Amino acid sequence: MKKTAAQQETAHPDFARLDELIQHTHILQDAGRLQDALDAYEKWLSTSDAPNKYVAIFNCGSLLQTMGQLTQAEAKYRECLVVHPQLAQAAINLGLVLEKQGRAEEALQLWAQVVSQGLLANGTDKDMQVMALNHMGRLYENQKKYDLSEQALIQSLSIHPKQPGVLQHWIHIRQKACKWPVYLPLPHISTNDMLMSTSPLAMLSLNDDPALQLLCAHTFVERTYSFKQEHLCTSSYKHRQVRIGYVSGDLCTHAVGLLLADFLEAHDHEKFEIHAYDFSPDDHTAYQARLRATFDHRHLIHHMDDRAVAKKIADDEIDVLIDLHGLSSGARPGIFALHPAPLQGTYLGFIGTTAMPWFDFVITDRYALPEELATYYVEKPLYLDGSFIPLNRDDNLLRVASRHEFGFSEDAFIMAAFGNVYKINDALFTAWTNILKRAPNSVLWLVDDNDITTRELKHKATLCGIAEHQLVFSPRVTHSEYQSRIKLADVFLDSFPYNCGSTTRDVINCGTPIVTCSGKTMVSRMTGSILNSLDLNNLITDNMAAYENLVVELSQQPDAIKKIKNVLAVKLDSKSARTKKLTHSFEKALLEKIKNK
Known part of the structure; x- marks a missing residue:
């Protein structure tokens, strides 16, 4: 031999x-x-x-x-x-x-x-x-x-x-x-x-210019990825059940994963067969077990290279492949560059255009991405009814937090802003400090993410003439404890131009009013999308001066806040129906897209 x-x-x-x-x-x-x-x-x-x-x-x-x-x-x-x-x-x-x-x-x-x-x-x-x-x-x-x-x-x-x-x-x-x-x-x-x-x-948190975000995404993709496009799938399929594949490393207690359970559970399994191509870490939580149970088939791809995964997807004859990362950390665009499915789209992981030519559509809604802004997306919008961000049911029994334990007085107007610190910018922080000066007894409650950032924000606040007691920092905590803190706040302050997404869902779940500013990009219209779907447009502004004024007005109108909380409580009772409607509108839009392919 x-x-x-x-x-x-x-x-x-x-x-x-x-x-x-x-x-x-x-x-x-x-x-x-x-x-x-x-x-x-x-x-x-x-x-x-x-x-x-x-x-x-x-x-x-x-x-x-x-x-x-x-x-x-x-x-x-x-x-x-x-x-x-x-x-x-x-x-x-x-x-x-x-x-x-x-x-x-x-x-x-x-x-x-x-x-x-x-x-x-x-x-x-x-x-x-x-x-x-x-x-x-x-x-x-x-x-x-x-x-x-x-x-x-x-x-x-x-x-x-x-x-x-x-x-x-x-x-x-x-x-x-x-x-x-x-x-x-x-x-x-x-x-x-x-x-x-x-x-x-x-760039999502630096600038609200959609053209600049598109340019930035294009430049990043060109310098980062050198994939040659191939078409492992060359034709459509005619399955009795449409096969949807979700590709993600965040099917766990991650911000994206936390949005998905109700949405996935609402799939019509008579008409659709749901696959997961999963490279998520095991977090051994009940929530992750619930997420995994939503799939008809779960394929572990942690140790498979992109080509092997794409071949697996093609062999499984997936009709529609959904990426849950976009340009976010952990993304595996090399899978999609091989076109293993007839239709490929992106959802939730990155709220901006990916500038990747292998995606056919982005899942969104008409408030978040109106047609006049869609021109700045490489992907075509696939519009859902209501907000594209699912409002999941939350059965957690939250601890009732007290003002005393955080040093808040009974008459303090508590404004929470627990979003990621990189979403804070000069214009936004200036608006917050202006509110602190204008709203009597107001307190701004932020996340103590790290010593460097906390020290920097305290210094900036001092330079703006903000009293030390008006700026309160609390360390990161478990998700349920974090929700208890949100519930304690009188109002939640959204970030701009990078709105809160998963966090906004948590704020709504807690029944706390959130004030937002909607701009010219999808990422700056996320919270507005949710509020619009709940008919709470009175909490949406379109410039920072109006944002400031609205928060100051609310600080002086406790009855108005109580009324908004009551409205939210009623709206929350119909969340399950809203999520089912959202999933079914997605399925309907997919069937139409497959028909016109």
Whole structure:
């Protein structure tokens, strides 16, 4: 029997030269034989005293790292650095191994050493310095140490300004730290560079211009994804039941997942067969179990690459494939670029155009995305009746929170704003501080997301003349406790231009009035969409001055707030019927789209 190339190489395992060994191990690795490649290096190292043996030691460390053998990989990288202390890549990789082991501070120290060595004669290569700084920036960002993260990325950009990905992270870090203006002058980087490097997510809260959001999404997709479109599915199907596939990594107690249970449960299983292509983490909650039970078929795709998933979808003959990520974290656009289904759409995960040519439609409603704004979407609108954001039933028995436990007086007018901190911007915070000045006994209740951002907001409030007791920060808590706090508030303040979405649903569930401002983009019309569907348009404004005035008026009209809460209580009783109507309008729109395909 004829031997494969890899087997022939294994038959002659002794190599005098390192380059021959490396070529041999590459063949083994390409054949998936990582352990054999590692053994080949170990055998060579056991007899070699070559001056460049550190290369083989490094490669051993890299193989062990790939194989997930972190303790052994750490030992090899340390051995390599003993032989060649200036090998920056070994130090960087060792840092990654330490980070993976939960030893973040040790990783940061190693990368800092790589950076500092660049100041020495014949020191670290500039590219290695940049790599180390970028890892430091990423890890500090994960730790919410945004000041240190920003310093690392600024230093990286000072060495190599042409790094759109790094500039993108620097911009979003400043948003999360509430540093305004977000676009701060940097050497050799223009405002245009910053604009073109802004992530689509960051742009949603930076600007209400739909054309700018479209441009930003296009630019991001072009620089991030290089997928070549293919059509694994070349024709439509004629199934008795229409097969709908949902692709998501958020089918859990995630903001998107929390919106879906009632919507999915309302599917007509006589007419539709519902599939999940699921790569969500297990959170072992009752809610996740409920979500999973809504599907006729659930396919786990965590360890499958995009092509394998797309082939699976094509083999399952899915009629309509729904992406629940868009351009949000965890997205797997490579699946959709292969066109495994005749119709492909996007829903909930990213409330803006994806600018991805492989999506046929976006699920929305006529308030959120009126026809005159649809021109700024690559995807065609698939309109639902009511709000496109499902109003789920919530059977949780909430703890009754008291004003006393948070230090609120009985006559305080409590304004809660528990949205993500990166959605706060200069204009919005100015409106909030203006309300605090105008509304007697008003208190603004915010999330204490991290020390850096909380300190920054307190400082800005002080500069605006806001008394310390008027700004209250509370740490993040469980979902039920968070709902108890919402229920305690007199009014909830929406963010603009990036409205609350899942949070607005929670606010409505709690029976708390929410004041919003609707703009020119779908993301700035989310809360308005929900309020409009509930006939509560009196809580919708269309500019920040009107937003301020409405909140101030409500602060002086406790009876008006009580009336709105009573109306909400009545509306909440019909939520189940509303959700069923929403799902059925989706099914009807899909059937029409399939018919016209």
